Amino acid sequence: MRLVRIVIHIVVLYVFYWTGTWIQDVLQLPIPGSIIGMLLLLAVFVFTAATPKWLQDGSGLLLGNMPLLFLPVTAGLVVHGELFSLxxxxxxxxxxxxxxxVMGTGSWVTQYLLKRGERYRG
Amino acid sequence: MGEWWTAAAAIAGTIAVYAASKRAYRGLPVPLMLPIVTGTIFIILFLLVSGIPYSVYMNGGQWIESLLGPAVVALACPLYEQRHLLKRYLLPILSGIGTGAVIGVVSGLAFTAAAGASKEWTAAVLPKSVTTPVAMDITTTLGGDAPLAAMFVMVAGIGGVVVHARVMNVVGVTDPVAKGIGMGSAAHAIGTAKSLENSETEGAVSSVAMTVSAVIVAFLAPLAGNLFL
Structure with a gap:
């Protein structure tokens, strides 16, 4: 039963991904279709009664094993000898x-604004 | 028939390598032992030693890779579940992530230009602070190579984890929310895993920062790329 749920959840995520790439294609956007698909799913969560729990098994499996999914791509470094250059x-x-x-400025700006907010609140 | 068989072997082999490197990381949990590092090295050595061309391996590898798109979509789930953090600290969080994203893309452009790097290299460097699947998509959109992008993403993630505590000292940041923003914006998922060890708040904020930063850079990097490449 859990396997069936996983498959259904991943199919749903695929539908959002395909819709995202379709929108990117039709509108000729420079933003990756995967990100458009993610924003669509986020919009569904915000504007409907749907919750992430409905996709829990599929999304948990994919997010928990992300490194497996990009191993085939990073193995492509095998054809990239030019990386070992000056x-x-x-x-x-x-x-x-x-x-x-990035790390220093991002953290510093956040803490600065957090402290300023506290002061205003009293 | 032969193709079907090699594809199945590549898929099974990749899963086995991943499972083994995950186990090795549990035994020795240091950044250089992350499954993506040891797993990549193992598969590359295997391909080099056996003489199997990468394209043949990818007959099976592409099936695993095809799950990356839905995995990026799935990032909406943890982001939505942490929405209370975004609501509560909206301005500081968005300003911090936005600053990090701009500094990351601008310094990436400046450094690659100073090094006289080609368009392909620059396209691989620009999205280096966002999570691997998104970075690879951005680089492909900009006309660069996804494996190179993944390599730079790993350098940012591992480097970020190693220096995080020291950087926080230098800029005088003690707040766990602010610490998480720096980690998630600079060192994405690898950093988030480390932040979760530091504190629950820092980890949750880091995961929010990682996803929001991915969205911002997905808009910013193509814009910068179209203007300067």
């Missing part, structure tokens, strides 16, 4: 520094 190493360093900046 430019590749430089860009890896750049990504690392950029990560520090």
């Amino acid at each position: 430019l590749g190493a430089g860009l890896i360093t750049a990504v690392f520094i950029s990560t520090l900046l």
Whole structure:
């Protein structure tokens, strides 16, 4: 029974994904169809009586094993020898520094606004 | 018939490698032992040693990969379940994530330009702070290679986990909500897993930040790409 539920839930998620890619195609949007599909599902949760519980088995299985789903793609690095170059190493360093900046600024801005909000509230 | 058989073997093999690397990570839970790191290395070594071309492996691999789209859609579920956090701290959360997203894309553009990187490389670097399946989609939309994008996403995730505590000290952030925003915006799912170990609030906020940041960067990166690439 649980297996049937998992399959049905994943089929429903697929329908949202296909609808998202269809919208991207028709409207020629640069935003990935998967994100459009996610926003559609979010809209359904917000505007109808539907809740994430209805998709729990399928979504839990997919989200809990996400690394399995992109293993085939990351294995594609096997045809990307160019990563092991000076430019590749430089860009890896750049990504690392950029990560520090994103983390530091994002957290700092959030804490600044949280504290300011507290002060206004008294 | 032969194709059917290799596809089934690739699928079963990938699941077995994933299960084994998950178990190894449980035994030694450090970032470099994450299933995506050890699993990727194992499959690559296997393909190199056996001489099986990547395209043959992907006869089966594509079936597993095809579940990524629905998995991204499924991110709506945890986001909706944490909506009370968004409602309560709407302005600080959205401003923090938005700042991180802009800084990430802009610094990505600046660094790749300074390094004289090609359009393909830049397309793979720009979405590096968002969760892997979304980053791969964004990179493909921009005309880059998905595996390279996944590689940079992993560097951001693992690097972010390693430096998080130190960065919080440097910028003087002690609030768990603010800590979670930095983690989720910079180090996506890998960081969120670590934040969940730190505190429940930090983990929940990090998961919200990861998904909201993915949406923002999905709009921002193509925009920046169209303007500058």
